Amino acid sequence: MIAEIGHFALILAVLVALVQSTIPLFGAWRGDAPLMALAKPAAQVQLLLVAVAFGALTCAYVVSDFSLINVARNSHSAKPLLYKITGVWANHEGSMLLWVLILAIFGGALASFGRNLPPSLHARALSVQGMVGVAFLAFILFTSNPFERLSVAPADGSGLNPLLQDPGLAFHPPFLYLGYVGFSMAFSFAVAALLEGRVDPAWARWVRPWTLAAWAFLTLGIALGSWWAYYELGWGGWWFWDPVENASFMPWLAGGALLHSAIVVEKRDALKSWTVLLAIIAFALSLVGTFLVRSGVLTSVHAFATDPSRGLFILGILVVAIGGSLTLYAWRAPQLRATGSFRLVSREGALIFNNLLLTVACATVFVGTLYPLVLDAVGGGKISVGAPYFNATFIPIMTPLVIGMAIGPTLAWKRGDIWASLGRLKLALGATVIVAALTLWLDSARDLAAVMGMSLAVWLFASTVVELAGRIRLGSVAFRESIRRALGLPRAAYGMSVAHMGFAITIAGITASSAWQAESIRFMKPGETANVAGYEFRFDGVKEGPGPNYVAQFGTFTVTREGRPVATLVAEKRFYPVQKRQTTEAAIHTTWLADLYAVIGDASKGGGWSVRLYHNPLVPWIWIGALVMFAGGLISLSDRRLRVGAPRRIRARPLPVTSPAKA
Amino acid sequence: MASNEVAPNELAPDEVKVGKGVEEIAGGRRPTRALYLLPVGIFMLLAAIVAYFMLSGRDPRLLPSALIDKPAPTFKLAPIAGWENRKPGLATVDLKGKVTVVNFFASWCVPCLAEHPQIVALSKLKGVQVVGINYKDKPENAKAWLTRHGNPYARIGVDGGRGAIEWGVYGMPETFIVDRTGRIRFKHVGPIVPDILNQKILPVIRKLSK
Numbered sequence: 046m047i048a049e050i051g052h053f054a055l056i057l058a059v060l061v062a063l064v065q066s067t068i069p070l071f072g073a074w075r076g077d078a079p080l081m082a083l084a085k086p087a088a089q090v091q092l093l094l095v096a097v098a099f100g101a102l103t104c105a106y107v108v109s110d111f112s113l114i115n116v117a118r119n120s121h122s123a124k125p126l127l128y129k130i131t132g133v134w135a136n137h138e139g140s141m142l143l144w145v146l147i148l149a150i151f152g153g154a155l156a157s158f159g160r161n162l163p164p165s166l167h168a169r170a171l172s173v174q175g176m177v178g179v180a181f182l183a184f185i186l187f188t189s190n191p192f193e194r195l196s197v198a199p200a201d202g203s204g205l206n207p208l209l210q211d212p213g214l215a216f217h218p219p220f221l222y223l224g225y226v227g228f229s230m231a232f233s234f235a236v237a238a239l240l241e242g243r244v245d246p247a248w249a250r251w252v253r254p255w256t257l258a259a260w261a262f263l264t265l266g267i268a269l270g271s272w273w274a275y276y277e278l279g280w281g282g283w284w285f286w287d288p289v290e291n292a293s294f295m296p297w298l299a300g301g302a303l304l305h306s307a308i309v310v311e312k313r314d315a316l317k318s319w320t321v322l323l324a325i326i327a328f329a330l331s332l333v334g335t336f337l338v339r340s341g342v343l344t345s346v347h348a349f350a351t352d353p354s355r356g357l358f359i360l361g362i363l364v365v366a367i368g369g370s371l372t373l374y375a376w377r378a379p380q381l382r383a384t385g386s387f388r389l390v391s392r393e394g395a396l397i398f399n400n401l402l403l404t405v406a407c408a409t410v411f412v413g414t415l416y417p418l419v420l421d422a423v424g425g426g427k428i429s430v431g432a433p434y435f436n437a438t439f440i441p442i443m444t445p446l447v448i449g450m451a452i453g454p455t456l457a458w459k460r461g462d463i464w465a466s467l468g469r470l471k472l473a474l475g476a477t478v479i480v481a482a483l484t485l486w487l488d489s490a491r492d493l494a495a496v497m498g499m500s501l502a503v504w505l506f507a508s509t510v511v512e513l514a515g516r517i518r519l520g521s522v523a524f525r526e527s528i529r530r531a532l533g534l535p536r537a538a539y540g541m542s543v544a545h546m547g548f549a550i551t552i553a554g555i556t557a558s559s560a561w562q563a564e565s566i567r568f569m570k571p572g573e574t575a576n577v578a579g580y581e582f583r584f585d586g587v588k589e590g591p592g593p594n595y596v597a598q599f600g601t602f603t604v605t606r607e608g609r610p611v612a613t614l615v616a617e618k619r620f621y622p623v624q625k626r627q628t629t630e631a632a633i634h635t636t637w638l639a640d641l642y643a644v645i646g647d648a649s650k651g652g653g654w655s656v657r658l659y660h661n662p663l664v665p666w667i668w669i670g671a672l673v674m675f676a677g678g679l680i681s682l683s684d685r686r687l688r689v690g691a692p693r694r695i696r697a698r699p700l701p702v703t704s705p706a707k708a
Numbered sequence: 709m710a711s712n713e714v715a716p717n718e719l720a721p722d723e724v725k726v727g728k729g730v731e732e733i734a735g736g737r738r739p740t741r742a743l744y745l746l747p748v749g750i751f752m753l754l755a756a757i758v759a760y761f762m763l764s765g766r767d768p769r770l771l772p773s774a775l776i777d778k779p780a781p782t783f784k785l786a787p788i789a790g791w792e793n794r795k796p797g798l799a800t801v802d803l804k805g806k807v808t809v810v811n812f813f814a815s816w817c818v819p820c821l822a823e824h825p826q827i828v829a830l831s832k833l834k835g836v837q838v839v840g841i842n843y844k845d846k847p848e849n850a851k852a853w854l855t856r857h858g859n860p861y862a863r864i865g866v867d868g869g870r871g872a873i874e875w876g877v878y879g880m881p882e883t884f885i886v887d888r889t890g891r892i893r894f895k896h897v898g899p900i901v902p903d904i905l906n907q908k909i910l911p912v913i914r915k916l917s918k
Contacts, residue, residue: 278818322747329751364755371748378744419757433869566815566849649856
């Protein structure tokens with residue numbers, strides 16, 4: 046019964062979304078206030094209905110209702126409650142429902158907090174949001190219904206893939222989707238603005254918080270995914286340039302570019318049509334991300350169950366959404382006129398530089414991901430594009446980006462002075478030179494890429510600190526005055542600095558862990574020791590023990606350094622009898638400067654075990670940096686000028702209550 | 709709060725250099741309309757390619773017709789270091805005369821372990837030669853892995869990446885079936901689970917062995 050309520054709510058939701066996507070749009074065109082006002086309750090009702098559907102599916106999972114195909118295939122009664130709940134979105138149908146739920150949450154938030162928006166823009170943005178909703182609700186109902194019943198319910202379910210029974214991965218999809226779907230807001234605003242024929246600083250100010258939120262969540266989602274890969278897959282790596290990883294990385298890059306170009310629109314009333322295009326592209330790439338995972342077009346290690354009819358449906362959605370919005374863009378964007386002008390060397394110029402490089406980086410990933418497919422389609426044969434391509438193309442793009450990231454914030458708006466800026470950063474430059482020399486001296490392999498990476502990280506971090514110190518005139522005015530200035534700085538300024546520092550921390554983590562990882566893969570008998578990067582790992586043997594829905598073997602290592610105890614590592618190997626599958630759980634001891642990482646493999650006949658031992662320098666910094674970037678996003682979001690729903694229009698530029706009926 | 713607003717120019721007035729030759733890179737020339745049509749053009753082209761790809765009904769896990777039934781690529785791979793006397797390396801010439809299963813594997817690849825029992829089973833078939841290409845692996849890891857899980861390969865070539873490009877390998881593991889004349893007749897991407905073995909691999913081998 047509960048499942049039927051959920052199914053029914055979903056059908057009602059698509060009908061409400063249909064209303065939301067047409068009538069307010071018509072109202073905005075006619076200048077009819079009551080019709081436009083319909084958007085708000087429609088979005089709220091849609092949220093309520095989708096929430097009911099999602100709740101119904103969650104309920105079916107919690108009570109283990111195996112008469113639903115979806116539950117029977119993906120759950121099991123002996124699973125811990127946490128994984129019964131997260132199992133809702135660990136499969137295709139449920140994850141689509143989560144996608145639509147998040148879409149409805151964003152729509153509902155826009156409906157409830159958008160009071161200050163001009164009614165026509167508000168109505169149009171909500172309508173576009175409604176259209177995306179219609180497409181995906183129809184997709185679920187017609188091709189991926191999670192509420193389908195089985196005529197005969199099995200006694201128990203076939204269980205969730207053990208690899209997914211993990212806290213890191215349990216919360217990876219919700220954050221990833223908050224990011225993906227969050228860009229739908231930027232998209233809706235972009236399309237609404239094109240319909241209105243007006244993009245101005247106020248528009249940018251309304252779009253930025255949503256973009257910022259989406260970008261911050263996406264950062265966290267990607268970080269969680271890679272962290273999971275690091276500790277669960279058990280081979281010490283954390284990023285594999287897999288098509289699905291790339292699919293989440295592309296919107297991140299495009300969204301990062303959008304965040305920065307929207308600043309130019311907001312502050313200088315320039316770069317308008319480019320920003321609108323980026324907003325469309327960021328969401329388009331999010332849709333492509335959804336598409337890549339599900340269509341079967343690309344082979345990937347973690348592609349969902351594929352189905353051609355689903356793939357075609359999503360391709361249809363893509364063509365209508367992206368093709369339609371880009372056509373609208375080609376038609377209306379030429380009318381967007383910039384009023385601000387600036388020199389090449391200026392804050393705006395630096396932001397354009399940022400946009401150029403982020404866009405090229407995004408295009409590089411796009412080409413690397415789709416080139417094999419395109420080449421194959423035109424009969425050019427099959428090729429593979431892997432890490433060497435991405436490393437070879439990505440590092441040269443990221444290097445100038447990071448150098449510019451440090452200088453950009455010190456440049457003045459409109460016209461800057463590059464030499465004065467560099468002069469102000471001389472402390473940071475000094476720190477960079479010292480670290481570069483130190484790295485060169487410490488690194489016996491004289492790995493220039495490593496020296497470069499560490500220097501870039503320090504350059505960015507130190508420059509950001511110096512820039513912040515310069516803003517509060519630390520040292521050049523009385524300390525009390527600096528404090529007063531620090532308190533007066535907008536939170537957005539802190540947000541930017543924190544996010545840039547996070548990026549620097551991540552670069553350091555990536556560089557150090559790629560350059561100086563030490564590993565030992567060998568057989569060990571209990572009592573034997575292995576030396577990895579100066580740490581003695583003593584293998585104490587393997588014990589067995591039960592888990593809630595698995596049996597585990599615990600391999601214990603005692604780690605010492607120069608005779609002093611450092612840590613006891615317990616690496617697990619779990620066997621899930623329901624799925625007859627094994628997972629490895631790496632034992633990780635972190636000193637925050639490095640990870641000691643141990644995995645046990647299989648027993649050999651002579652009483653030994655295959656083990657993998659790693660010393661990964663600075664690897665935790667990759668995720669610490671991502672967390673710091675996320676925090677930077679949140680700090681920026683808390684700025685009162687950007688606070689969702691409370692944007693004040695700074696420029697006294699009256700927007701008409703009803704727009705000229707052109708769209 | 710006035711300080712919230714970033715002033716158009718934060719520099720002190722004396723630092724501002726207002727000179728001649730101010731480059732105006734915005735608000736000046738306007739791009740032509742054709743430029744605005746570019747994004748939708750590129751997108752539609754890509755969508756058409758993807759649609760063609762999907763509607764053509766090809767399974768991306770199969771080798772496209774462009775390469776199937778073509779001779780195996782020319783290659784010569786060295787044996788695993790330290791095992792020169794135990795297992796010979798692999799070259800194009802070794803693929804002729806027998807139906808050969810060419811299996812790309814690596815000790816770091818988890819799905820390879822999953823398909824390993826099936827590869828071992830294949831190696832016990834009569835009239836079929838199973839050879840391995842050890843992809844981007846460390847010799848000591850590969851040797852330990854094969855010692856631990858059994859070595860089904862008659863020959864093993866070590867590949868630092870070049871061989872995988874020649875064969876058009878997408879990811880690990882990947883398996884090819886080459887007929888007696890040295891032509892590639894079948895390709896499977898991903899682990900050969902028991903169902904794949906029974907429903908796809910064995911029928912091809914039976915057909916080619918006739």
